[in-house]
Amino acid sequence: MFDEIEAVSAFYEVLSIPEESSGSVYKGMADSSTSSCLWVSGNSPLTSHVLSQAKHSMAALRRVSRSWDEEERVLFDNAPWPGSGKPPCITPKVALLDLDGVLYDSMPQYQDAWTQAFASEKLPFGPQDAWKHESRSGRDTVLTHLGELGVSPDGELIDRILRMKAEVFAALPAPPLMPGALDLVKQLKESGLSLRVVTGSTSTKLTSRLDSDFRGLLEGAQAITGSQIRAGKPHPEPYLEACFHESVYPHEAIAIENSPL
Numbered sequence: 001m002f003d004e005i006e007a008v009s010a011f012y013e014v015l016s017i018p019e020e021s022s023g024s025v026y027k028g029m030a031d032s033s034t035s036s037c038l039w040v041s042g043n044s045p046l047t048s049h050v051l052s053q054a055k056h057s058m059a060a061l062r063r064v065s066r067s068w069d070e071e072e073r074v075l076f077d078n079a080p081w082p083g084s085g086k087p088p089c090i091t092p093k094v095a096l097l098d099l100d101g102v103l104y105d106s107m108p109q110y111q112d113a114w115t116q117a118f119a120s121e122k123l124p125f126g127p128q129d130a131w132k133h134e135s136r137s138g139r140d141t142v143l144t145h146l147g148e149l150g151v152s153p154d155g156e157l158i159d160r161i162l163r164m165k166a167e168v169f170a171a172l173p174a175p176p177l178m179p180g181a182l183d184l185v186k187q188l189k190e191s192g193l194s195l196r197v198v199t200g201s202t203s204t205k206l207t208s209r210l211d212s213d214f215r216g217l218l219e220g221a222q223a224i225t226g227s228q229i230r231a232g233k234p235h236p237e238p239y240l241e242a243c244f245h246e247s248v249y250p251h252e253a254i255a256i257e258n259s260p261l
Contacts, residue, residue, distance in 0.1 A: 097100035099199035101258035106175035138231030196242040197223040
Protein backbone atom coordinates (compact mmCIF):
# COMPACT_ATOMS: atom_id res chain seq x y z
CA MET A 1 0.00 0.00 0.00
CA PHE A 2 2.87 2.39 0.78
CA ASP A 3 6.15 2.92 -1.00
CA GLU A 4 9.26 5.03 -0.51
CA ILE A 5 7.77 8.21 -2.01
CA GLU A 6 4.42 8.22 -0.25
CA ALA A 7 3.70 10.11 2.95
CA VAL A 8 1.34 8.69 5.52
CA SER A 9 -0.49 11.31 7.57
CA ALA A 10 -0.79 10.16 11.17
CA PHE A 11 -4.38 10.95 12.15
CA TYR A 12 -5.86 9.34 15.22
CA GLU A 13 -8.92 9.58 17.43
CA VAL A 14 -8.57 10.92 20.94
CA LEU A 15 -10.53 9.72 23.93
CA SER A 16 -10.39 13.09 25.66
CA ILE A 17 -12.33 16.05 24.28
CA PRO A 18 -10.75 17.32 21.03
CA GLU A 19 -9.75 20.77 22.28
CA GLU A 20 -7.54 19.23 24.96
CA SER A 21 -5.35 17.35 22.51
CA SER A 22 -3.02 18.57 19.81
CA GLY A 23 -3.67 15.28 18.02
CA SER A 24 -7.31 16.10 17.37
CA VAL A 25 -8.62 14.66 14.15
CA TYR A 26 -10.24 18.04 13.41
CA LYS A 27 -7.09 20.06 13.27
CA GLY A 28 -5.42 17.29 11.29
CA MET A 29 -8.18 17.20 8.68
CA ALA A 30 -8.76 20.94 8.52
CA ASP A 31 -5.09 21.79 8.26
CA SER A 32 -3.50 18.88 6.44
CA SER A 33 -0.80 21.19 5.06
CA THR A 34 0.75 21.52 8.50
CA SER A 35 -0.12 18.15 10.00
CA SER A 36 2.73 15.76 10.70
CA CYS A 37 3.61 13.27 7.99
CA LEU A 38 5.67 10.16 8.38
CA TRP A 39 7.71 8.66 5.56
CA VAL A 40 7.64 4.88 5.59
CA SER A 41 8.89 1.96 3.54
CA GLY A 42 6.52 -0.62 2.14
CA ASN A 43 8.13 -3.45 4.14
CA SER A 44 8.84 -1.56 7.36
CA PRO A 45 7.52 -2.74 10.75
CA LEU A 46 5.75 0.60 11.13
CA THR A 47 3.78 0.08 7.92
CA SER A 48 2.71 -3.37 9.10
CA HIS A 49 1.65 -1.91 12.44
CA VAL A 50 -0.41 0.91 10.82
CA LEU A 51 -2.17 -1.51 8.49
CA SER A 52 -2.86 -3.93 11.32
CA GLN A 53 -4.35 -1.20 13.49
CA ALA A 54 -6.49 0.05 10.60
CA LYS A 55 -7.86 -3.46 9.98
CA HIS A 56 -8.68 -3.93 13.67
CA SER A 57 -10.41 -0.53 13.78
CA MET A 58 -12.53 -1.31 10.73
CA ALA A 59 -13.48 -4.71 12.13
CA ALA A 60 -14.54 -3.08 15.40
CA LEU A 61 -16.65 -0.50 13.57
CA ARG A 62 -18.40 -3.25 11.60
CA ARG A 63 -19.25 -5.08 14.81
CA VAL A 64 -20.94 -2.10 16.45
CA SER A 65 -22.54 -0.48 13.39
CA ARG A 66 -25.58 -1.40 11.35
CA SER A 67 -25.07 -2.25 7.71
CA TRP A 68 -26.24 0.31 5.15
CA ASP A 69 -29.06 -2.03 4.11
CA GLU A 70 -30.33 -2.05 7.70
CA GLU A 71 -29.85 1.69 8.05
CA GLU A 72 -31.71 2.36 4.80
CA ARG A 73 -34.70 0.33 5.95
CA VAL A 74 -34.83 2.19 9.27
CA LEU A 75 -34.49 5.60 7.65
CA PHE A 76 -36.83 5.17 4.71
CA ASP A 77 -39.17 2.32 5.59
CA ASN A 78 -39.67 2.98 9.31
CA ALA A 79 -38.47 -0.54 10.05
CA PRO A 80 -37.84 -1.51 13.70
CA TRP A 81 -34.33 -1.18 15.05
CA PRO A 82 -32.68 -4.56 14.33
CA GLY A 83 -30.51 -5.75 17.18
CA SER A 84 -30.18 -4.32 20.66
CA GLY A 85 -26.38 -4.31 20.52
CA LYS A 86 -26.03 -2.07 17.49
CA PRO A 87 -26.21 1.69 18.15
CA PRO A 88 -27.63 4.07 15.54
CA CYS A 89 -25.20 5.33 12.94
CA ILE A 90 -26.32 8.91 13.55
CA THR A 91 -26.26 10.26 17.11
CA PRO A 92 -26.19 14.06 16.75
CA LYS A 93 -25.10 16.27 19.61
CA VAL A 94 -24.94 19.58 17.76
CA ALA A 95 -26.84 21.25 14.90
CA LEU A 96 -24.83 23.44 12.53
CA LEU A 97 -27.01 26.12 10.97
CA ASP A 98 -26.27 28.08 7.83
CA LEU A 99 -26.96 31.81 8.19
CA ASP A 100 -28.11 33.07 4.80
CA GLY A 101 -31.16 31.30 3.41
CA VAL A 102 -31.70 29.26 6.60
CA LEU A 103 -31.94 31.80 9.42
CA TYR A 104 -32.27 34.98 7.33
CA ASP A 105 -34.00 35.60 4.00
CA SER A 106 -30.94 37.42 2.72
CA MET A 107 -30.38 35.85 -0.69
CA PRO A 108 -32.22 38.66 -2.57
CA GLN A 109 -29.87 41.21 -0.97
CA TYR A 110 -26.81 39.15 -1.85
CA GLN A 111 -28.05 38.81 -5.42
CA ASP A 112 -28.47 42.60 -5.72
CA ALA A 113 -25.09 43.27 -4.12
CA TRP A 114 -23.19 40.85 -6.34
CA THR A 115 -25.01 42.03 -9.49
CA GLN A 116 -24.15 45.67 -8.81
CA ALA A 117 -20.56 44.83 -7.85
CA PHE A 118 -19.86 42.96 -11.09
CA ALA A 119 -21.80 45.53 -13.12
CA SER A 120 -19.46 48.23 -11.79
CA GLU A 121 -16.74 46.40 -13.74
CA LYS A 122 -19.05 45.89 -16.76
CA LEU A 123 -19.29 42.16 -16.03
CA PRO A 124 -22.52 40.11 -15.95
CA PHE A 125 -23.85 38.38 -12.85
CA GLY A 126 -27.39 36.98 -12.97
CA PRO A 127 -29.82 35.54 -10.41
CA GLN A 128 -28.75 31.99 -11.26
CA ASP A 129 -25.15 32.91 -10.45
CA ALA A 130 -26.10 34.10 -6.97
CA TRP A 131 -27.64 30.73 -6.17
CA LYS A 132 -24.90 28.75 -7.88
CA HIS A 133 -22.22 30.34 -5.72
CA GLU A 134 -24.32 30.53 -2.55
CA SER A 135 -22.35 29.59 0.60
CA ARG A 136 -18.95 30.25 -0.98
CA SER A 137 -16.72 32.89 0.54
CA GLY A 138 -16.74 36.25 -1.23
CA ARG A 139 -13.27 35.78 -2.71
CA ASP A 140 -14.09 32.27 -3.91
CA THR A 141 -17.25 33.60 -5.54
CA VAL A 142 -15.34 36.29 -7.44
CA LEU A 143 -12.53 33.94 -8.49
CA THR A 144 -14.92 31.22 -9.65
CA HIS A 145 -17.22 33.59 -11.53
CA LEU A 146 -14.34 35.39 -13.24
CA GLY A 147 -13.00 32.01 -14.34
CA GLU A 148 -16.40 31.11 -15.79
CA LEU A 149 -16.41 34.42 -17.70
CA GLY A 150 -12.89 33.80 -18.98
CA VAL A 151 -11.59 36.91 -17.22
CA SER A 152 -8.09 36.92 -15.75
CA PRO A 153 -8.35 37.05 -11.92
CA ASP A 154 -6.38 40.27 -11.42
CA GLY A 155 -5.81 41.06 -7.75
CA GLU A 156 -6.94 44.69 -7.98
CA LEU A 157 -10.07 43.70 -9.91
CA ILE A 158 -10.99 41.14 -7.24
CA ASP A 159 -10.51 43.68 -4.45
CA ARG A 160 -12.64 46.29 -6.24
CA ILE A 161 -15.51 43.85 -6.75
CA LEU A 162 -15.36 42.71 -3.12
CA ARG A 163 -15.33 46.29 -1.81
CA MET A 164 -18.29 47.29 -3.99
CA LYS A 165 -20.27 44.21 -2.99
CA ALA A 166 -19.65 44.91 0.72
CA GLU A 167 -20.69 48.57 0.33
CA VAL A 168 -23.89 47.74 -1.56
CA PHE A 169 -24.85 44.94 0.86
CA ALA A 170 -24.28 47.16 3.90
CA ALA A 171 -26.55 49.85 2.42
CA LEU A 172 -29.44 47.50 1.61
CA PRO A 173 -32.38 47.06 4.03
CA ALA A 174 -31.88 44.45 6.75
CA PRO A 175 -33.27 41.09 5.59
CA PRO A 176 -36.07 39.47 7.60
CA LEU A 177 -35.90 36.13 9.36
CA MET A 178 -36.71 33.14 7.21
CA PRO A 179 -40.27 31.92 7.80
CA GLY A 180 -40.15 29.29 10.54
CA ALA A 181 -36.52 30.01 11.48
CA LEU A 182 -37.32 30.99 15.06
CA ASP A 183 -39.50 27.90 15.59
CA LEU A 184 -36.78 25.71 14.10
CA VAL A 185 -34.15 27.06 16.48
CA LYS A 186 -36.50 26.71 19.46
CA GLN A 187 -37.26 23.08 18.65
CA LEU A 188 -33.61 22.24 18.11
CA LYS A 189 -32.74 23.84 21.44
CA GLU A 190 -35.56 22.00 23.22
CA SER A 191 -34.34 18.70 21.75
CA GLY A 192 -31.11 19.08 23.71
CA LEU A 193 -28.82 19.79 20.75
CA SER A 194 -26.10 22.39 21.01
CA LEU A 195 -26.23 25.00 18.23
CA ARG A 196 -23.62 26.65 16.04
CA VAL A 197 -24.00 28.99 13.08
CA VAL A 198 -21.63 28.25 10.18
CA THR A 199 -21.42 30.86 7.43
CA GLY A 200 -19.00 31.76 4.67
CA SER A 201 -19.84 35.44 5.11
CA THR A 202 -17.36 37.82 6.70
CA SER A 203 -19.99 40.53 7.20
CA THR A 204 -21.24 41.22 10.72
CA LYS A 205 -24.52 42.66 9.43
CA LEU A 206 -26.43 39.50 10.31
CA THR A 207 -24.29 37.79 12.96
CA SER A 208 -24.63 40.94 15.08
CA ARG A 209 -28.42 40.43 15.05
CA LEU A 210 -28.39 36.88 16.37
CA ASP A 211 -28.46 37.96 20.02
CA SER A 212 -31.60 40.07 19.60
CA ASP A 213 -33.43 38.03 16.94
CA PHE A 214 -32.89 34.69 18.71
CA ARG A 215 -32.78 35.96 22.27
CA GLY A 216 -31.62 33.24 24.65
CA LEU A 217 -31.30 30.70 21.81
CA LEU A 218 -28.40 31.88 19.64
CA GLU A 219 -25.60 34.40 20.05
CA GLY A 220 -23.20 36.01 17.64
CA ALA A 221 -20.36 34.37 19.57
CA GLN A 222 -21.67 30.98 18.41
CA ALA A 223 -21.02 31.79 14.75
CA ILE A 224 -18.13 30.43 12.69
CA THR A 225 -17.64 33.01 9.94
CA GLY A 226 -15.56 33.35 6.81
CA SER A 227 -13.07 35.53 8.68
CA GLN A 228 -12.19 32.66 11.02
CA ILE A 229 -11.29 30.03 8.44
CA ARG A 230 -9.06 29.75 5.37
CA ALA A 231 -11.06 27.36 3.17
CA GLY A 232 -14.73 28.21 2.73
CA LYS A 233 -17.64 25.96 1.85
CA PRO A 234 -17.94 23.48 0.22
CA HIS A 235 -14.61 22.65 1.92
CA PRO A 236 -15.33 20.94 5.27
CA GLU A 237 -13.07 23.25 7.29
CA PRO A 238 -15.89 25.58 8.55
CA TYR A 239 -17.86 22.60 9.84
CA LEU A 240 -14.79 20.94 11.33
CA GLU A 241 -13.99 24.19 13.12
CA ALA A 242 -17.52 24.29 14.55
CA CYS A 243 -17.18 20.67 15.71
CA PHE A 244 -13.86 21.51 17.35
CA HIS A 245 -15.42 24.38 19.31
CA GLU A 246 -18.27 22.13 20.42
CA SER A 247 -15.88 19.27 21.35
CA VAL A 248 -17.72 16.75 19.16
CA TYR A 249 -16.71 14.48 16.32
CA PRO A 250 -18.07 15.17 12.81
CA HIS A 251 -20.43 12.18 12.92
CA GLU A 252 -22.04 13.72 15.99
CA ALA A 253 -23.14 16.85 14.11
CA ILE A 254 -25.90 17.57 11.60
CA ALA A 255 -25.86 20.48 9.13
CA ILE A 256 -28.95 22.41 8.08
CA GLU A 257 -28.19 24.07 4.75
CA ASN A 258 -29.93 25.66 1.78
CA SER A 259 -26.88 25.57 -0.43
CA PRO A 260 -26.68 23.54 -3.67
CA LEU A 261 -23.02 22.93 -2.78
